[in-house]
Amino acid sequence: MEELTQTLKDMAKCLGAVATGIATGETLDGGPPSADLTYVLPEAKSAVCFALPLDQNLIEPYLRKEDHRSHELNNVRTNTLASGIALEMAKFLEQKGHPSVPQAANLVYRTDTKHGAYDEVPPIAHRYLAVRSGIGHFGLSGNVIRRNEGAAIILGSVVTAAELVPTDPLSEEENYCDGCRMCIASCASGYMSPDEEETVTLGGVGFSYSKRRHHLRCDYVCGGFTGLHRSGKWSTWSPGRFPIPENDSEFRTAIAKAAQAYFQRPRPDGGFFHFLVPGNRLEYTCGNCQLVCHPDKAVRLQRHKMLTGSGVIVQNPDGTREAVSPEEAIERIEAMSPQMRALYEEER
Numbered sequence: 001m002e003e004l005t006q007t008l009k010d011m012a013k014c015l016g017a018v019a020t021g022i023a024t025g026e027t028l029d030g031g032p033p034s035a036d037l038t039y040v041l042p043e044a045k046s047a048v049c050f051a052l053p054l055d056q057n058l059i060e061p062y063l064r065k066e067d068h069r070s071h072e073l074n075n076v077r078t079n080t081l082a083s084g085i086a087l088e089m090a091k092f093l094e095q096k097g098h099p100s101v102p103q104a105a106n107l108v109y110r111t112d113t114k115h116g117a118y119d120e121v122p123p124i125a126h127r128y129l130a131v132r133s134g135i136g137h138f139g140l141s142g143n144v145i146r147r148n149e150g151a152a153i154i155l156g157s158v159v160t161a162a163e164l165v166p167t168d169p170l171s172e173e174e175n176y177c178d179g180c181r182m183c184i185a186s187c188a189s190g191y192m193s194p195d196e197e198e199t200v201t202l203g204g205v206g207f208s209y210s211k212r213r214h215h216l217r218c219d220y221v222c223g224g225f226t227g228l229h230r231s232g233k234w235s236t237w238s239p240g241r242f243p244i245p246e247n248d249s250e251f252r253t254a255i256a257k258a259a260q261a262y263f264q265r266p267r268p269d270g271g272f273f274h275f276l277v278p279g280n281r282l283e284y285t286c287g288n289c290q291l292v293c294h295p296d297k298a299v300r301l302q303r304h305k306m307l308t309g310s311g312v313i314v315q316n317p318d319g320t321r322e323a324v325s326p327e328e329a330i331e332r333i334e335a336m337s338p339q340m341r342a343l344y345e346e347e348r
Contacts, residue, residue: 004096005165008048008089015085017050018149021133021167027203028132034125035202037159039110040101046164047157048089049129051136051144052078054152059291063303065310065323068237069270071291072284075154076272079105082156089158098162105156107274117276120215126155132202134167137175141183141192141289142209147176151183151293169205182300184210186288186307188229188236189221189244214248216255223277224285225258227313233326234308237285239265239315241333241345261343266319315344 005022012020024046028035037044055074062071086102093100103124113119130136130144136153139145146153184192196211221227227238235241242258245251263279271283292303312329315321324332333341 001163002165004162008093008164011089011092012048012050012085015088016052016081017085018053018153019135019146020048020050021130021135022164023047023049023129023133023202024164024166027166028128029203031128031132031200031202032125034110034122035128035200037124040103040123041099041159041161043099043161044101044159045161046166047124047129047159048164049126049133049135049155049157050082050085051130051146051149051153051155052082052085053149054078054154056149056152059152060303060306062237063288063291063306063310065237065313068284068321072270075284075287076270078154079272082154086156086158090160093158093160093162096162098160100158100160100162103157103159105154107272120219124157124159126157128200128202129157130155131207132169132205134170137170137172137177138207138209139175139177139183139293140179140181140210141293142212143183143290143293145175145177145293145295147174147295150295151290176295178297180297180300182292182304183289186292186304187221188227188286188288189217191215191217191221192289214251216251217244217248220244220251220255220258222284222286223255224283225255225262227285229308233312234310235312236288237283237313237321239313239321239344243346265315265343266317268319268321 009020025037037047058071058074061067082105090100090102109117110121111117113121127144131138136144136146143151145151184194191213193211197208198211199206199208224238226240226242227236228241245254271281273280274282294300311323312326313321314324314329314332
């Protein structure tokens with residue numbers, strides 16, 4: 001098993017991973033339901049988790065609202081690569097006689113929860129495997145962060161019946177997260193609590209991060225239905241200006257209303273496919289908490305300034321988007337016909 005464990009680490013590195021870790025039923029014991037490996041494979045004994053880097057060169061043009069497509073394409077393809085590596089690794093293990101199940105990088109959910117797939121609970125949460133096996137730490141955002149790549153990574157994993165050798169979590173002293181709160185300040189939806197933390201215990205080891213509010217907050221903003229920050233001074237890449245509710249209970253209604261407008265807007269090229277939305281197609285418009293977080297605090301501050309100083313996105317009739325000042329955005333919205341204006345903001 002030591003030899004097989006090393007082979008899998010080498011395999012992940014060869015295929016593009018910057019880090020690989022091994023978690024087992026024992027090292028994940030006591031964790032949340034999505035840390036239970038037997039959910040996807042009853043005879044599961046361990047899991048291989050790995051991290052792929054996003055292209056750092058594409059992050060700042062995205063945050064400055066100069067280039068949307070390049071980062072989005074890199075993000076989509078990195079997720080696809082992570083899923084592909086998991087599939088290749090699982091088939092490798094199966095050929096060696098070890099039943100294994102590849103886990104998609106994203107967009108796959110359990111169907112046996114209260115609201116089914118709409119609860120968006122993954123079969124296995126890669127991030128629990130990642131922190132317990134030493135790939136990275138939890139940042140305040142709840143994203144997995146690494147000293148070289150920051151939070152700009154995509155995770156993948158394979159659950160297997162092979163009894164692989166577990167790897168240890170990283171020392172908390174190595175965690176660069178200093179609670180700067182740039183992740184919270186970069187989130188227009190208020191997804192992360194500014195006051196409360198939550199702790200998960202995995203194999204007797206505790207891991208803490210900011211308590212997350214309802215996931216529909218992230219769906220509403222990161223999904224592109226709306227994107228204007230409450231201040232009105234900056235936005236995500238979404239041209240939507242629908243209000244962001246204060247209470248979690250109001251988000252389901254808010255999304256339902258905004259979705260009707262969202263799917264009538266001109267659609268730019270790109271994006272990705274998601275089975276939960278009408279039309280099955282979405283695009284990346286946010287991810288700011290992940291992209292702002294960098295090991296160098298000066299870079300974090302600079303990226304946050306890029307985001308909040310880059311203005312507000314408006315959409316042209318041909319579907320293209322551009323960043324303008326908050327004042328110009330208001331002028332453009334007010335110049336639209338009532339029917340067109342309703343695609344971006346509520347009637348006044």
